[in-house]
Amino acid sequence: MSDNNSRRRFLVGAAAVAAAPAVAGLVGPTTAAQASSRPAGNGAPARTATTLTSRRRLGRLEVSSIGLGCQTMPGNLYGPVSSRADMIKIIRTAVDQGVTLFDTAESYGPFESERIVGEALRRVRDDVVIASKFGWNIDPDTGQQLPGLNSRPAHIKRAVDGMLQRLRTDHIDLLYQHRVDPQVPIEYVAGAVKDLIKAGKVRHWGLSEPGPQTVRRAHAVHPLTAIQNEYSLMWRGPEQQILPLCEELGIGFVCWAPLAYGFTTGTINPYTRFTDGDFRAFVPRHSQENLTANMPVVQLLSEWAVRKGATPGQLSLAWSQAQKPWIVPIPSATRTSHLLENIGTEEFAFTTAELREFTTALNAIPIRGERLPAFVLALSGVEAPLP
Numbered sequence: 001m002s003d004n005n006s007r008r009r010f011l012v013g014a015a016a017v018a019a020a021p022a023v024a025g026l027v028g029p030t031t032a033a034q035a036s037s038r039p040a041g042n043g044a045p046a047r048t049a050t051t052l053t054s055r056r057r058l059g060r061l062e063v064s065s066i067g068l069g070c071q072t073m074p075g076n077l078y079g080p081v082s083s084r085a086d087m088i089k090i091i092r093t094a095v096d097q098g099v100t101l102f103d104t105a106e107s108y109g110p111f112e113s114e115r116i117v118g119e120a121l122r123r124v125r126d127d128v129v130i131a132s133k134f135g136w137n138i139d140p141d142t143g144q145q146l147p148g149l150n151s152r153p154a155h156i157k158r159a160v161d162g163m164l165q166r167l168r169t170d171h172i173d174l175l176y177q178h179r180v181d182p183q184v185p186i187e188y189v190a191g192a193v194k195d196l197i198k199a200g201k202v203r204h205w206g207l208s209e210p211g212p213q214t215v216r217r218a219h220a221v222h223p224l225t226a227i228q229n230e231y232s233l234m235w236r237g238p239e240q241q242i243l244p245l246c247e248e249l250g251i252g253f254v255c256w257a258p259l260a261y262g263f264t265t266g267t268i269n270p271y272t273r274f275t276d277g278d279f280r281a282f283v284p285r286h287s288q289e290n291l292t293a294n295m296p297v298v299q300l301l302s303e304w305a306v307r308k309g310a311t312p313g314q315l316s317l318a319w320s321q322a323q324k325p326w327i328v329p330i331p332s333a334t335r336t337s338h339l340l341e342n343i344g345t346e347e348f349a350f351t352t353a354e355l356r357e358f359t360t361a362l363n364a365i366p367i368r369g370e371r372l373p374a375f376v377l378a379l380s381g382v383e384a385p386l387p
């Protein structure tokens with residue numbers, strides 16, 4: 001262990017208690033909600049750091065090297081959660097454990113994730129970074145999700161006022177456009193955000209799942225701090241254009257679904273059945289056939305988990321962090337054990353040789369099935385119209 005690591009205390013968290021087999025695919029039928037975290041690959045208790053000390057930079061914004069995604073906390077995306085009070089406790093535990101980046105959006109709930117985040121963080125507001133997103137066509141008064149997207153400047157400004165109330169704050173540290181609106185030039189969106197920055201309501205901004213030309217045009221109006229795209233062992237699309245573009249322009253990168261919705265933790269397998277209302281049931285990559293075809297990724301992770309004394313989930317997060325120093329994964333967790341296990345990733349790193357070896361093996365595995373349902377996927381990589 002390095003000097004830096006040696007001063008850290010370890011605890012055997014609840015992550016170590018669950019006793020599922022180390023090699024996923026050998027477990028019997030589960031529901032996704034029943035699946036939990038496991039021992040490290042070598043059978044030792046999963047290491048769960050008590051304090052996350054490492055920091056990364058997204059543009060000029062410093063954040064913890066792992067953030068916490070809060071999308072699933074309202075309990076209407078991946079199935080029900082234990083309770084709202086528990087979600088608030090998890091966020092506060094994350095703060096206590098050194099997490100500083102919290103990711104939400106007006107559409108999560110809608111509104112309820114922001115309310116949970118606002119309540120949980122109100123006493124530590126100045127010590128944390130809150131990221132939220134606008135862009136879906138949500139009625140600012142009722143929270144009703146209307147069809148399509150809406151990034152018209154007047155709508156953005158109203159949406160942000162609502163966010164500030166729900167988040168119990170006077171500013172949003174990082175405001176993203178959730179999806180590019182094909183009806184609104186990005187220059188108008190950037191102009192609206194620039195006004196919000198001037199007014200002190202927003203500090204930094206970013207785009208989620210944008211087309212590359214839209215990134216350039218947005219960045220020219222006001223520098224972007226981060227792009228937030230899906231990126232994991234199961235979806236490496238950003239390596240083609242977006243990551244090189246981020247490097248060129250000095251923009252940070254936040255990966256959503258860094259655990260591939262839980263698949264790369266080894267707790268989802270072809271026997272998994274998603275509960276009613278679990279969005280993951282509609283993801284083509286999660287058909288029984290595709291889950292079966294994709295199990296070699298979990299097998300690879302399980303082998304490396306034994307080698308590194310980590311869990312498959314920790315290796316997944318460490319792999320995304322190893323790609324670039326300005327990449328920050330934001331796994332969601334609605335169980336404290338998962339949160340602590342994910343934070344424990346800090347204890348692991350791939351050496352350059354290991355990263356090469358692991359990635360070579362990964363490259364040889366064909367990934368089957370689209371990452372999102374077609375109607376959602378169609379909203380990714382969109383270029384905004386010209387003014």
Ligand SMILES: NC(=O)c1ccc[n+]([C@@H]2O[C@H](COP(=O)([O-])OP(=O)(O)OC[C@H]3O[C@@H](n4cnc5c(N)ncnc54)[C@H](OP(=O)(O)O)[C@@H]3O)[C@@H](O)[C@H]2O)c1
Pocket residue numbers: 036037038068069070071072078103104178208209228229255256257258259260261262263265267313330331332333334335337338339341342
């Ligand atoms: N910009 C966008 O368009 C966009 C889209 C989707 C998501 N996001 C953001 O990205 C965040 C993360 O994405 P995501 O939730 O879709 O995917 P994810 O983080 O890849 O996966 C979350 C799933 O993995 C499980 N999990 C977490 N840690 C685990 C562990 N150590 N062991 C076993 N299972 C574990 C969670 O279970 P439990 O809940 O039971 O702990 C949950 O079911 C969201 O919260 C949101 O903030 C952004």
